[in-house]
Amino acid sequence: MEKIIIIGNGIAGVTAARHIRKLSDKEITIISAETDYFFSRTALMYVYMGHMKFEHTQPYENWFWKKNRIDLINGYVEKVNPKEQSLQLQNGQQIPYDQLILATGSKPNKFGWPGQDLKGVQGLVSKQDLDALEENAPNNKVCKRAVVVGGGLIGIELCEMLRSREIPVTFIVREDSFWNGVLPNGESQLINEHIKEHHIDLRLGMNLGEIHGDESGRVKAITIKETGEVIECQMVGLTAGVTPNIDFLEDSGIELGRGIKVNRYLETNFPNIYAIGDCAEQHEAIGNRRPIEAVWYTGRMMGETVAQTICGNKTKYNPGHWFNSAKFLDIEYQTYGWVFSERNKKEYEKHFHWRHPEEKVCITMAYHADTDKFLGLNTFGIRMRHEVFDRWLTEERSADYVLEHLEDANFDPEFYKAYENPIVAKYNSDTGSRIQTKKKSWKRILSLGA
Amino acid sequence: MSNTIDRSMALTGEPPKALNLNQKLATLFGMGGMGILILALFNINFQNRGLWLTLSLLAISGGIIWFTFASYIHKQPGIKNDGVMFKSISSRGFWGWIAGIALTGFYIVLYFYPQYLGLTKDGDNTGLIALFDPLSKLLSGNPASQWFVYGTLYTVAILAFGIKFLYKYRHNAYERLRTISVMFFQTAFAFLIPELMARLNGEGFSLPYYDLKNIWPLNYYNFERYRVNSFIDAGDIGLALLIFGILSIFVITPILTYKYGKRWYCSWVCGCGGLAETAGDSFRQLSDKSLFAWRVERWVVHSVVVFVTLMTTAVIYSYLGNDTSKYWLTKTTFLIGVATILTAIFAWVMIYKREQLKKDAIYGAVGYFVIIIALIGIHFFSGDGNVFLFKSETLRKTYSFLIGSIFSGVIGTGFYPIFGNRVWCRFGCPMAAILGFQQRLFSKFRITTNGGQCISCGNCSTYCEMGIDVRAYAQKGQNIVRSSCVGCGICSAVCPRGVLKLENGPTKGRINSQDVLLGNDVDLMQLVNENK
Numbered sequence A: 001m002e003k004i005i006i007i008g009n010g011i012a013g014v015t016a017a018r019h020i021r022k023l024s025d026k027e028i029t030i031i032s033a034e035t036d037y038f039f040s041r042t043a044l045m046y047v048y049m050g051h052m053k054f055e056h057t058q059p060y061e062n063w064f065w066k067k068n069r070i071d072l073i074n075g076y077v078e079k080v081n082p083k084e085q086s087l088q089l090q091n092g093q094q095i096p097y098d099q100l101i102l103a104t105g106s107k108p109n110k111f112g113w114p115g116q117d118l119k120g121v122q123g124l125v126s127k128q129d130l131d132a133l134e135e136n137a138p139n140n141k142v143c144k145r146a147v148v149v150g151g152g153l154i155g156i157e158l159c160e161m162l163r164s165r166e167i168p169v170t171f172i173v174r175e176d177s178f179w180n181g182v183l184p185n186g187e188s189q190l191i192n193e194h195i196k197e198h199h200i201d202l203r204l205g206m207n208l209g210e211i212h213g214d215e216s217g218r219v220k221a222i223t224i225k226e227t228g229e230v231i232e233c234q235m236v237g238l239t240a241g242v243t244p245n246i247d248f249l250e251d252s253g254i255e256l257g258r259g260i261k262v263n264r265y266l267e268t269n270f271p272n273i274y275a276i277g278d279c280a281e282q283h284e285a286i287g288n289r290r291p292i293e294a295v296w297y298t299g300r301m302m303g304e305t306v307a308q309t310i311c312g313n314k315t316k317y318n319p320g321h322w323f324n325s326a327k328f329l330d331i332e333y334q335t336y337g338w339v340f341s342e343r344n345k346k347e348y349e350k351h352f353h354w355r356h357p358e359e360k361v362c363i364t365m366a367y368h369a370d371t372d373k374f375l376g377l378n379t380f381g382i383r384m385r386h387e388v389f390d391r392w393l394t395e396e397r398s399a400d401y402v403l404e405h406l407e408d409a410n411f412d413p414e415f416y417k418a419y420e421n422p423i424v425a426k427y428n429s430d431t432g433s434r435i436q437t438k439k440k441s442w443k444r445i446l447s448l449g450a
Numbered sequence B: 001m002s003n004t005i006d007r008s009m010a011l012t013g014e015p016p017k018a019l020n021l022n023q024k025l026a027t028l029f030g031m032g033g034m035g036i037l038i039l040a041l042f043n044i045n046f047q048n049r050g051l052w053l054t055l056s057l058l059a060i061s062g063g064i065i066w067f068t069f070a071s072y073i074h075k076q077p078g079i080k081n082d083g084v085m086f087k088s089i090s091s092r093g094f095w096g097w098i099a100g101i102a103l104t105g106f107y108i109v110l111y112f113y114p115q116y117l118g119l120t121k122d123g124d125n126t127g128l129i130a131l132f133d134p135l136s137k138l139l140s141g142n143p144a145s146q147w148f149v150y151g152t153l154y155t156v157a158i159l160a161f162g163i164k165f166l167y168k169y170r171h172n173a174y175e176r177l178r179t180i181s182v183m184f185f186q187t188a189f190a191f192l193i194p195e196l197m198a199r200l201n202g203e204g205f206s207l208p209y210y211d212l213k214n215i216w217p218l219n220y221y222n223f224e225r226y227r228v229n230s231f232i233d234a235g236d237i238g239l240a241l242l243i244f245g246i247l248s249i250f251v252i253t254p255i256l257t258y259k260y261g262k263r264w265y266c267s268w269v270c271g272c273g274g275l276a277e278t279a280g281d282s283f284r285q286l287s288d289k290s291l292f293a294w295r296v297e298r299w300v301v302h303s304v305v306v307f308v309t310l311m312t313t314a315v316i317y318s319y320l321g322n323d324t325s326k327y328w329l330t331k332t333t334f335l336i337g338v339a340t341i342l343t344a345i346f347a348w349v350m351i352y353k354r355e356q357l358k359k360d361a362i363y364g365a366v367g368y369f370v371i372i373i374a375l376i377g378i379h380f381f382s383g384d385g386n387v388f389l390f391k392s393e394t395l396r397k398t399y400s401f402l403i404g405s406i407f408s409g410v411i412g413t414g415f416y417p418i419f420g421n422r423v424w425c426r427f428g429c430p431m432a433a434i435l436g437f438q439q440r441l442f443s444k445f446r447i448t449t450n451g452g453q454c455i456s457c458g459n460c461s462t463y464c465e466m467g468i469d470v471r472a473y474a475q476k477g478q479n480i481v482r483s484s485c486v487g488c489g490i491c492s493a494v495c496p497r498g499v500l501k502l503e504n505g506p507t508k509g510r511i512n513s514q515d516v517l518l519g520n521d522v523d524l525m526q527l528v529n530e531n532k
Helices: A011-023 A041-048 A127-136 A153-164 A185-197 A296-310 A386-394 A399-404 A420-431 B003-009 B021-041 B049-072 B094-112 B127-131 B133-139 B146-168 B173-200 B225-233 B235-260 B271-278 B281-286 B291-319 B331-352 B359-382 B392-411 B423-428 B430-441 B470-474 B490-494 B522-530
Strands: A003-007 A027-032 A070-074 A077-081 A086-089 A094-096 A099-102 A106-108 A146-149 A169-173 A201-204 A208-213 A219-224 A230-232 A235-238 A242-244 A260-262 A273-275 A280-282 A323-328 A331-337 A349-355 A362-368 A374-380 B445-449 B500-504
Touching: A003 A011, A011 A027, A011 A070, A011 A296, A041 A127, A041 A153, A099 A296, A146 A153, A153 A169, A153 A185, A153 A235, A185 A201, A185 A323, A185 A331, A185 A349, A185 A362, A185 A374, A219 A235, A260 A273, A273 A296, A296 B522, A323 A386, A331 A386, A349 A420, A362 A399, A374 A386, A374 A399, A399 A420, B021 B049, B021 B127, B049 B127, B049 B133, B049 B146, B094 B392, B127 B133, B127 B146, B133 B146, B133 B173, B146 B173, B146 B271, B146 B281, B173 B271, B173 B490, B225 B235, B225 B291, B235 B430, B271 B281, B271 B423, B291 B331, B291 B359, B291 B392, B291 B423, B291 B430, B331 B359, B392 B423, B423 B430, B445 B470, B490 B500
Parallel strands: A003 A027, A003 A099, A027 A070, A099 A273, A146 A169, A146 A235, A169 A201, A260 A280
Antiparallel strands: A077 A086, A086 A094, A106 A242, A208 A219, A219 A230, A323 A331, A331 A374, A349 A362, A362 A374, B445 B500
């Protein structure tokens, strides 16, 4: 029986394993040094905040793996030897494989800051990081102030976590507005305001200069590069992005860039070794995507895809329309298609922005300046229907059409206030269009009777 | 490695677990109100009972509301689950067990030893019940009973904790409306109207105590002889109420459940649901989500339905006579009627909905159907005697003890802090099972999963009071169509990625299933999802 080894039990590796099992009887083994069982990485924050216990973050009951004949090994892979088709665990054990899937995920970026390896300095990616956080910031007596460095999704989540225990937080963001490399200005501005509402000491346009330790090697303060200001703190969160977790592959002969280099079939330079999820790097970016996509959903899609190839149906990784979501403190964010920030905007990309006068609700729609083709939508505080937007993108609908039919796409809970009318009114006045909202139609939403 | 959890336990007295000063004062204030009740329970004789009762109820409600504002006023509107798993009351810790034991004790006394609450058969009430006499006399004109005391406290709990829930979910219009609805139905229909109706009773006219929203089989005693007699004796109004009771289960309920799912009842109207959603909200995360628990749930709750059907049939059968002056329905026509209805439902499901049933559901349905029809058959062949082998009175008493008292009261509410707030609704309520059966097979309601947006975080499953593993569906891109779902909407509320939406839509396309989720290669999606 062919033996498949998967390194990493995150969403990418586990999805691959589940799909291989559905399609075949191959022997499947998942190796992870992080935890015994698969858990949802994105849910770690809720464990620290007390919304869930760690076991709640495990999507499958513990009997699931045995029942589906997926073997689990808790161990750290030290070396991969492609020529002998085997790998070596830290405890010396050699494990042979026929096909190997690398799904080792990411680790936090460290940019060589002085003091970055002091005690109390950490990222937030793994279960071990969560355990470290309980150690470094269990409460506001032990941790009188925390500093979070890096204005991305993990950074703001870490701030939210620390605030749930009423730990004062300073949030150092390199950009002059939160996440504005990705978000258009209006949205980024809205989140800036919301961060302050949560009593987070937001420092925009600042960089970390140095981390200072005490005599026991534990962090005691940081210096801000631009101002020289010294901020006393007992914990420093490094959340300036992540980088593929591939150090153990250095001498393996597997082609590496920033990540593990793969072609569209997710194959490395060895025919029976694949890489998926955060650690994989496409030779050439697909469409507007980045060569390395460290996103939950893309990890899952690569897992779905590689399982096909391994089970004999060679399949390209060919993701559909881009989508993503996040939650910034209390504000939910969804995106469908491509909406770029002013910094990265294409020359043909035009934006329509609407923001509610009082509530923290806004949308930005991107459309083609010449053809009016709808390119993408960001929403803050409004939920949208994925299927509807996916279809509109496929059908290459116009901006007018999308706004006219916005009620079809609304996914907010029943009885929520609807914003379609003010949105369309603003659009009409901005663009001189004269469109009107159409009533929600189940026929259109579910493509019934078409 | 339960490192995190161990450390969290060591967090004694730190936010978000610690109570702030205002919360502590509010607790003290509310406990003061409880103290008055406890003093009354131990027969401290209050001079001005009306005043002390008012003080007590106001202090209890005031304490809860004060606590609410102390908890949330300094926070932004949004999900308020910080520290739920750290607090001992909401995570089966010390205070959870204390609360569970106290509640259970209260229910045992209430159901089986009301004399300790001060109920006096001949003569004036004493103790706790006497404290409630002034209010009872004000409403119905009669002295209080243990049920009046219970009803009052129950209503106060729904109202005060309802305000807590409203404020906790102030950003969520669905939760706000739903909570106002349960607060209204409890206060008006369960509490005030029946008491006021009792005022109408006088010479030659007497209606049974009737909470109109309490439908058979939840209201398992609705068709017992004494009630039916008194409906009939009360003339047109009584008859109208009796007919309403029958229409409720056979006409009104199916229509509403078809249109909106069983939530229209379970989380918008029902009193048991009302208490669970308000006072029980802090315990929703304690329900068991394992596959094993689900299997137990299906067998237990459907057995209760069979039990209540047999019991009610036997009870009605027992008093139907050949006396056509009162009952035009004879024993035989009644039994044939019951058998016909059951056969029709059974046949409909087996013919049209068979493919939607799991194997064990089919075994269960066939098994129970055979048993019921056999029992009815035995009766016909064995001549007059006891229908269903037992005396109807034995069945009735057993049901009322096991299900009516122990299950719905002692376990159902007493064990809130241990097994979660919907133990009764999930494992025991025959009404929920019947509505659920319909919701699963014949309703427009579903929880739609939003394409590929699920991140498997588990908030939805954790906070599902019915123990549904919502995530198991969401991460497959599959809509949630489950008989037990009461439509509380909390899974959708706590979802950080906007994945879940409760809605009523066309029955076509309601049940879907995808192996490859939206967002991936369209050809691959088509290939995999169609080859299933």
